[in-house]
Structures are given as C-alpha cells and as structure tokens.
Amino acid sequence: MKIGKIETFCARFVGFVRVTLEDGAQGWGQVSTYNSDITCTVLHRQVAPWALGAGWEDLDDLLDTITEREHKFPGSYLRRAMAGLDTAIWDLRGKHAGKSVCELLGGKPGSLRAYASSMRRDITPADEARRFLELRDRFGFDAFKFRIGAECGRDVDEWPGRTEEIIRVVANAAGEGVSLLVDANSGFSPKRAIEVGRLLEDHGIEHFEEPCPYWELEQTKQVADALDVDVTGGEQDCDIPTWRRMIGMRAVDIIQPDVCYLGGINRTLRVANMAHEGGLPCTPHCANLSLITLFTAHVLLAIPNAGKYLEYSIEGPDYYPWQEGLFNHTPYAIEDGHLTVTDAPGWGVDISDDWLSRSSYRVSEFSGSVRT
Numbered sequence: 001m002k003i004g005k006i007e008t009f010c011a012r013f014v015g016f017v018r019v020t021l022e023d024g025a026q027g028w029g030q031v032s033t034y035n036s037d038i039t040c041t042v043l044h045r046q047v048a049p050w051a052l053g054a055g056w057e058d059l060d061d062l063l064d065t066i067t068e069r070e071h072k073f074p075g076s077y078l079r080r081a082m083a084g085l086d087t088a089i090w091d092l093r094g095k096h097a098g099k100s101v102c103e104l105l106g107g108k109p110g111s112l113r114a115y116a117s118s119m120r121r122d123i124t125p126a127d128e129a130r131r132f133l134e135l136r137d138r139f140g141f142d143a144f145k146f147r148i149g150a151e152c153g154r155d156v157d158e159w160p161g162r163t164e165e166i167i168r169v170v171a172n173a174a175g176e177g178v179s180l181l182v183d184a185n186s187g188f189s190p191k192r193a194i195e196v197g198r199l200l201e202d203h204g205i206e207h208f209e210e211p212c213p214y215w216e217l218e219q220t221k222q223v224a225d226a227l228d229v230d231v232t233g234g235e236q237d238c239d240i241p242t243w244r245r246m247i248g249m250r251a252v253d254i255i256q257p258d259v260c261y262l263g264g265i266n267r268t269l270r271v272a273n274m275a276h277e278g279g280l281p282c283t284p285h286c287a288n289l290s291l292i293t294l295f296t297a298h299v300l301l302a303i304p305n306a307g308k309y310l311e312y313s314i315e316g317p318d319y320y321p322w323q324e325g326l327f328n329h330t331p332y333a334i335e336d337g338h339l340t341v342t343d344a345p346g347w348g349v350d351i352s353d354d355w356l357s358r359s360s361y362r363v364s365e366f367s368g369s370v371r372t
Contacts, residue, residue: 001025003056004366006048006085008040009351009359013322014290015040016351016359017084019092021056027095028351029088030291032080032260040362043081046070048364056089059266079238079263086264087295087347094346100298101265102341107302111338114312115143115181117287119319121150121158125166129173135314136178140337143179143309145207146170148196149187152213163196171203179309181207186214190222197227207232209256217242221251230254234271235285238262243271247278254307258285259295268299276305283307288315289323294331294349297341310339328352 005020008031015036017029031039050066063082070078094101102109116135118128132144148163150156157163167182174180182205188196193211200208209232212219224231232254237243238261246252255275259268272282282305286296293312300306312334317324328350332339342348 001056002053002366003051004053005363006043006051006088006365007361007363008043008084009356009361010036010040011322011359012037014326015084016291016356017043017088019056019085019088021092025092025096027088027090027092027346028349029084029086029091029264030260030295031084032258033288033290033292035077037360039077039080039084040360042077043084044362044364046073046078047081047085051085052364052366053368056092059086059089063263063266074239076236076238076261079267080260082263082267083260086266087259087291090265091346098345100341100343100345101295101347102298102301103343105265105269105298105302107298109341109343110301111340112297112300112310113143113308114141114334114337114339115145115179115309116141116314117145117311118147119287119313119315121147121162125162125169128166129170131314132170133173139334141334142177142337143181144170144174145181145183145209145311147185148182149184151185151187153185153187155187155189155192164199167196167199167203167205171205179207180205181209183209184211186210186212188212190219193219193223194226197223197229197231200229201227206230207254209233210235217246217249217251221249224251224253232256232283235287236261240267240270243274247271247274247280250278250280252280254281254283256283256285258292259299260292261285265295265299269303272299272303272305276303281305281307283309284311286311286313288313288320289330289332290326291347291349293339294341294347297339298347301341312339325352325355 004022007018015031230253234256286293
C-alpha cells in the first residue's frame with residue numbers, strides 16, 4: 001500500500017500532519033514545535049516528493065531515501081519535517097494493528113514517573129521552589145528540573161548570583177527523597193561548568209544538562225570526565241553520525257534525543273540502540289505538551305535503556321499559550337507524579353477539530369508521476 005496524500009495543519013509554533021494511504025487509512029503525526037509553519041513548508045517541498053507514492057512498510061529505508069535525496073540540506077528543518085511523516089506512519093501502523101505504538105515497539109502500556117520541568121529563568125529562586133512544592137502537594141511529583149546560567153550565556157548568569165542561589169534554595173526546600181535536575185542550555189565554559197557542577201554535587205543534584213555549547217562535544221566531555229553528577233545532552237542533535245561520535249567518545253553520561261528534532265521514532269530508536277550498546281541510558285527531551293511528550297512516553301515504555309523519568313513541562317498558557325486547546329481530550333493527566341499511556345490504537349489521541357479549523361492547511365497528493 002502506497003502513501004497517497006500528506007496534509008499539514010499548522011500554526012507558527014505547532015503543526016500536525018495527516019498521512020493517508022491509497023486505501024483511505026489515515027494516521028496523525030506532528031512536525032517539531034517552533035517555526036512549525038516553516039517546517040511544514042519544508043515537509044511539502046522536500047519530504048513529500050519522496051514519500052508520496054512510496055510504500056509505508058519500510059520506514060527506515062524511506063527516511064534514509066529522503067535524507068539521501070535531500071543531501072544538500074542535512075540540517076534541523078529537514079529532520080523536523082521528517083518527524084511529521086514518521087510519527088503519522090506510526091499512528092497508521094497502530095490503528096492498522098489495533099495496538100498502541102508502545103506495543104508495536106515491544107513495550108507495554110502503563111505509567112511513567114515524570115519530572116516537573118521548569119522552562120523559566122525569569123523566576124526568582126524562592127518562587128521556583130514555592131511552585132515545586134505546590135506541584136508536589138497537588139500532583140505528587142517527586143522530581144524537578146530547573147534552569148541555571150543563561151541560555152548560551154558565555155558564563156554570564158541570568159542575573160548576578162542567580163545560579164548559586166537557585167541551587168541552594170531549591171535543594172534546601174526539596175528535602176530528602178526528591179530528585180533534582182538542572183539545565184544550563186549551553187550556558188558555560190568547561191571551567192565554569194565544572195565549578196557549578198561541584199556545587200550541584202554538594203547539594204545532591206543528579207542531572208546536569210547541556211553544561212557547555214552543545215556543538216562543542218569535547219567541552220562537554222571535559223565536564224563529564226571531571227564530575228560525578230550525570231552530565232546529559234543531545235536534545236539539539238539531529239545527525240546520526242554526530243550521535244555515533246557523541247556516544248562513542250562518551251561525551252555525556254545520559255543521552256537526551258528529542259523525537260521531533262531528530263526526525264521521528266525510527267531515528268530515535270537508532271540512537272537509543274546505539275546508547276544501549278554503549279551502556280548509556282536514554283532520557284529524551286520533550287519540553288512542551290504538544291504530541292512530543294506522548295511520543296516520548298511510548299518510546300520510554302519500550303526501550304531497554306530507558307532513563308528514570310519522563311520530562312513533563314509545567315508551563316501553562318502564560319508561557320506557552322499556543323499549546324492550549326490542541327486536543328479534544330488531554331492525554332497528559334498526572335497522578336501521584338506519574339503519566340499513564342493507554343492501550344488505545346496508535347497514539348490514542350484526537351486533535352481538536354476547532355484547532356484544526358483555525359490552522360493553516362496545505363496538501364500534497366501523489367499524481368502517479370515519476371519522481372526525479
């Protein structure tokens with residue numbers, strides 16, 4: 001059965017993809033968030049021409065074909081567009097088999113421990129600690145991630161002294177039995193990162209994400225080699241050879257691929273398998289409540305080297321107004337600090353008809369012509 005039609009429904013920050021086979025069967029996926037309107041254009045221009053009229057069974061081969069045919073464009077936007085095709089085909093597979101994607105991947109639906117992930121640097125340490133405690137009491141979270149440094153900050157803090165203060169304040173407020181994680185978003189030089197890492201170790205913080213510019217793997221390895229705290233990274237990386245190098249040189253202790261940044265489920269599984277063979281756990285990045293967190297949950301329940309928790313963004317409409325009203329029924333209820341993946345076929349989620357009606361629509365269809 002061949003792919004007959006690829007439709008996109010997008011806004012600036014999020015875009016959904018519907019793939020239709022020749023027999024009318026359909027599946028839903030999503031391109032990566034952020035500049036999704038650009039990504040959807042890339043999908044129609046550079047992904048659809050190679051996918052339309054192709055079979056849907058050998059997805060690895062199809063994704064590699066797209067990569068090869070578009071070899072002059074090896075960067076992030078192509079991968080973000082490929083993710084829309086890949087995730088829609090996985091939904092198709094699940095609906096065809098009457099199974100969840102998790103089951104198709106060899107896993108079992110169930111619950112996952114989630115960590116409450118803060119995206120904010122404009123918040124005071126006291127306010128951040130306060131909202132963590134409120135989330136603990138309301139939803140049962142026992143793991144939290146907060147931001148230190150400044151994004152690509154070149155050792156300049158968000159404001160003077162904030163990094164040291166928030167580490168101390170949050171660690172003291174959290175108390176025993178709570179897992180704490182931090183994200184530096186490429187903010188430090190190796191020297192400063194190691195200095196901050198020692199402070200993290202002193203306060204029992206277990207996860208130090210993207211301490212140095214992510215593209216400088218040698219710098220990240222220098223930090224990982226110097227510290228006992230787990231140094232993590234990889235969310236931005238979309239090139240398989242880069243992943244092979246990162247894992248081979250052990251630049252990080254835990255890998256964090258993003259399903260949509262990397263190009264979909266199949267490519268994420270390749271990276272997770274590389275890490276498993278190298279003895280490294282996988283705790284993927286999924287920093288908003290579009291479909292990416294659901295994709296990640298299905299993967300975590302299936303891979304053998306899954307990390308200890310699922311990232312769960314705690315930001316609401318004041319920070320992410322675009323993620324409101326995406327689904328008819330939210331798939332993201334948290335109980336006792338856990339998110340549950342059901343056994344519904346495919347992704348088991350319905351995109352809001354109202355949201356779709358307000359989105360920008362485009363369609364590419366197979367005409368039977370030969371691709372060149």
